[in-house]
Amino acid sequence: MGMRMRVHDREPIGAALRRFKKVIERSGVKGELRSHEYYEKPSETRRRQEVRRQKAIRKAASLPRT
Numbered sequence: 001m002g003m004r005m006r007v008h009d010r011e012p013i014g015a016a017l018r019r020f021k022k023v024i025e026r027s028g029v030k031g032e033l034r035s036h037e038y039y040e041k042p043s044e045t046r047r048r049q050e051v052r053r054q055k056a057i058r059k060a061a062s063l064p065r066t
Contacts, residue, residue, distance in 0.1 A: 003027060 005023055007016045024030055 003029075 003023065005016075005020055
């Protein structure tokens with residue numbers, strides 16, 4: 001997965017760095033690196049997904065229907 005970002009002429013390095021950080025954040029690379037930083041047992045992964053699913057269900061139930 002190659003990513004490219006072109007730095008424009010006379011663009012300040014700070015602006016280019018900000019743009020680069022946004023590109024990385026939107027692509028999901030940062031989250032992928034964090035998820036592989038430490039080994040997580042498959043049972044822990046399933047448990048975390050189940051907690052996320054339950055939280056989404058509770059949130060959807062608390063929202064008023066229109």
